[in-house]
Amino acid sequence: MRHFTKWSLAAAATVAMMGTSQIAYAAADCKELILGSAISFTGKYSTNGIHAKRGYDIAVKKINETGGVKIGANCYKFSIKYYDDESTPARTAQLLERLIKQDSVKYFLGPYSSATTKAAAPVIEKYKIPMVEAEGASRSLFNKGYRYLFAVLSTSEQYLASSIALAAEIAKKNGKKPGDVKVAMAFEQDPFSLDVRAGVVDDIKKYGLKIVIDDKLPRDLSDMSATLTKVKALKPDLLLISGHSKGAVTAARQIKELNIKTPMIAITHCESGKIVSKFGASTNGFLCPTQWAETLSYKGEAFGSAADYDKLFKATYDGYKTVPYQAAQASAAVLVWKDAFERAGSLDTEKVRDAIAATNMKTFYGGIKFAPAGNNIAKPMVLRQIQNGEYKVVAPAKWASSKIEHPRMVK
Amino acid sequence: MLDNLNLLVFAPYLGVQLLLDGIFIGAIFALAAYGLALVWGVMNVKNLSQGEFVIMGGYFAWYMSTYGIHPMYALPVAIIGMFGFGWVVYKTIISRVVEKDMFTSLLATFGLAIVIQQGLNLAFGPEVQVAESGFPTHTVPIWGGEITIAEIRFYSFLICCVLAGGVVTFMKKSRMGQAIRATAQDVRAAKVMGIDTEKVFAFTYALNAAICGAAGVLISMIWVIQPFYGITHSIRSFVIVTAAGFGNLAGVLMASFGLGVAEQYGGFIFGAELQQATVVGMLLLVLIWRQIQMNRLRQAVQ
Numbered sequence: 001m002r003h004f005t006k007w008s009l010a011a012a013a014t015v016a017m018m019g020t021s022q023i024a025y026a027a028a029d030c031k032e033l034i035l036g037s038a039i040s041f042t043g044k045y046s047t048n049g050i051h052a053k054r055g056y057d058i059a060v061k062k063i064n065e066t067g068g069v070k071i072g073a074n075c076y077k078f079s080i081k082y083y084d085d086e087s088t089p090a091r092t093a094q095l096l097e098r099l100i101k102q103d104s105v106k107y108f109l110g111p112y113s114s115a116t117t118k119a120a121a122p123v124i125e126k127y128k129i130p131m132v133e134a135e136g137a138s139r140s141l142f143n144k145g146y147r148y149l150f151a152v153l154s155t156s157e158q159y160l161a162s163s164i165a166l167a168a169e170i171a172k173k174n175g176k177k178p179g180d181v182k183v184a185m186a187f188e189q190d191p192f193s194l195d196v197r198a199g200v201v202d203d204i205k206k207y208g209l210k211i212v213i214d215d216k217l218p219r220d221l222s223d224m225s226a227t228l229t230k231v232k233a234l235k236p237d238l239l240l241i242s243g244h245s246k247g248a249v250t251a252a253r254q255i256k257e258l259n260i261k262t263p264m265i266a267i268t269h270c271e272s273g274k275i276v277s278k279f280g281a282s283t284n285g286f287l288c289p290t291q292w293a294e295t296l297s298y299k300g301e302a303f304g305s306a307a308d309y310d311k312l313f314k315a316t317y318d319g320y321k322t323v324p325y326q327a328a329q330a331s332a333a334v335l336v337w338k339d340a341f342e343r344a345g346s347l348d349t350e351k352v353r354d355a356i357a358a359t360n361m362k363t364f365y366g367g368i369k370f371a372p373a374g375n376n377i378a379k380p381m382v383l384r385q386i387q388n389g390e391y392k393v394v395a396p397a398k399w400a401s402s403k404i405e406h407p408r409m410v411k
Numbered sequence: 412m413l414d415n416l417n418l419l420v421f422a423p424y425l426g427v428q429l430l431l432d433g434i435f436i437g438a439i440f441a442l443a444a445y446g447l448a449l450v451w452g453v454m455n456v457k458n459l460s461q462g463e464f465v466i467m468g469g470y471f472a473w474y475m476s477t478y479g480i481h482p483m484y485a486l487p488v489a490i491i492g493m494f495g496f497g498w499v500v501y502k503t504i505i506s507r508v509v510e511k512d513m514f515t516s517l518l519a520t521f522g523l524a525i526v527i528q529q530g531l532n533l534a535f536g537p538e539v540q541v542a543e544s545g546f547p548t549h550t551v552p553i554w555g556g557e558i559t560i561a562e563i564r565f566y567s568f569l570i571c572c573v574l575a576g577g578v579v580t581f582m583k584k585s586r587m588g589q590a591i592r593a594t595a596q597d598v599r600a601a602k603v604m605g606i607d608t609e610k611v612f613a614f615t616y617a618l619n620a621a622i623c624g625a626a627g628v629l630i631s632m633i634w635v636i637q638p639f640y641g642i643t644h645s646i647r648s649f650v651i652v653t654a655a656g657f658g659n660l661a662g663v664l665m666a667s668f669g670l671g672v673a674e675q676y677g678g679f680i681f682g683a684e685l686q687q688a689t690v691v692g693m694l695l696l697v698l699i700w701r702q703i704q705m706n707r708l709r710q711a712v713q
Contacts, residue, residue, distance in 0.1 A: 215684075220643050222635045223678070226686065
């Protein structure tokens with residue numbers, strides 16, 4: 001008998017130790033709650049796909065460490081089941097079906113990119129399963145009447161729109177009429193950039209500015225000197241460019257080479273194109289929109305302030321000089337799930353879906369409140385200017401940490 | 412479109428800028444196109460991985476620049492490295508398809524292109540990369556200083572001229588060059604004369620890869636590179652060779668400059684999205700014109 005007790009005690013201790021080593025932070029009485037995501041680990045979206053995955057993971061870890069999710073009287077721990085969609089939309093849709101049908105996952109986080117999210121949306125609608133996505137900004141995701149799709153990020157037509165207001169404001173200050181402000185635009189012909197363009201055109205009409213160049217850039221862009229030569233001739237007051245990182249890199253290189261002197265230049269994807277480290281001082285004065293920056297004064301539960309998140313992320317993952325906003329918004333999506341589960345007090349997908357729709361929270365990533373279409377309307381797009389090689393928030397005024405330099409300095 | 416034409420009429424210096432940019436970039440197109448003409452002419456292989464070789468060369472420059480080495484030093488490294496790569500590819504793949512019909516070699520080189528793209532993507536990631544030369548840009552002190560010449564473009568132009576000159580002299584003077592030209596004329600006759608055609612083929616293919624590598628190094632300092640950007644360079648090479656014919660270096664050079672300039676003007680007048688379409692449209696016109704010419708010729712013979 002004594003022998004038996006000794007052995008069983010030893011066995012129990014071993015099991016307990018194995019338990020703690022495998023799930024270091026799992027309290028004994030918490031059940032597992034699985035979120036699913038098909039996201040890009042390979043292919044053309046892999047870099048940002050991995051940023052997003054790290055954003056999801058760090059939020060799950062944080063939530064589990066700080067007591068998990070309380071649904072009614074029960075306690076749950078998040079875990080995420082991932083599949084690699086190879087950056088192909090068709091694969092995203094297949095893998096979602098697999099997650100739903102074979103793995104019985106009922107709650108989803110989004111893939112990376114608008115294209116893959118577009119492929120995901122019809123699948124989750126079909127099975128009436130909610131998805132909180134953080135990486136698909138195309139506005140075409142939010143005009144189809146999808147009921148189960150929610151996005152924490154600002155939609156793409158807001159990316160450069162605020163630069164128009166800024167240009168109009170500066171013109172007014174300098175005693176110029178808005179109609180005298182000339183705008184040159186060069187946008188890639190892809191869903192994202194066309195959305196950005198639509199938002200810009202709306203605002204140009206609203207403020208009454210004048211479009212002098214409206215060029216379309218090809219998908220495999222590596223030369224835009226023809227467009228920039230036009231800019232040289234027509235001397236616009238504002239130059240807007242959107243074509244993912246290749247657009248940012250090509251533009252930054254050729255603006256320098258062709259000695260373009262436009263006083264105000266706004267470009268998307270400055271950070272992911274790493275134009276500052278590539279081209280140095282010649283990029284000073286460029287305006288770059290961003291979803292999120294660690295210098296913003298946003299605050300919330302779980303992570304604290306934006307700066308706290310920045311610090312935690314850098315401590316968790318090696319090799320980040322700045323934390324990409326793709327990671328921050330991914331973390332915010334997980335926070336939405338926790339909040340919604342706790343308010344719903346149930347695991348029923350319909351009840352949770354309604355709870356998500358009623359979300360109204362403040363996070364380190366900004367406010368989150370969904371329009372009926374599913375897009376977040378509580379967080380503005382921020383405009384940063386490259387000043388002495390650093391990104392400084394200059395608009396909107398409420399969050400600005402620095403003053404805009406206008407006209408931008410040209411050597 | 413009319414607005415843009417108007418601009419050219421009222422500000423002729425813009426035309427000069429476009430012309431200069433076109434000629435500078437055309438010189439680099441000429442390198443890759445000459446390599447294709449060589450392989451096509453000598454071994455009748457239409458190398459669809461031409462653009463991928465160019466991009467690989469670009470990655471040499473970029474990779475070395477991440478270690479703080481000036482990308483210009485990548486030129487000899489890329490030439491030697493790509494020569495070796497070309498040799499290995501010939502021995503493992505191309506030598507097996509060179510005797511087969513056209514479609515086999517097209518398929519094989521197309522497959523090779525995909526493998527290279529994905530390999531580069533796995534090794535270096537999908538980001539757009541550049542190698543920064545750090546050379547300044549100069550303004551030409553006429554027409555109000557509106558014309559700019561980037562030093563890197565000018566140097567690239569010179570390097571292209573030197574490389575092209577080197578290859579031509581090699582073809583004319585060296586034993587291997589003579590052997591290559593003999594093989595291009597008639598493979599069987601060359602064999603009978605004791606030329607090791609297998610070696611000639613391997614050398615030609617490797618030489619092509621080396622030339623493309625050099626072009627890639629220059630491209631990475633002027634434009635941008637990305638694992639999947641090879642295709643546009645392949646298309647350009649095909650357009651040039653189709654228009655100029657192979658075994659005709661002067662023709663290849665003229666076609667390359669013409670294509671570079673046409674791209675710039677096309678982009679300016681029709682908009683950047685039709686820049687490539689202009690080129691392909693021109694190829695179509697050339698082919699139609701040739702067809703008409705040949706028909707006339709045939710009638711004259713009758």
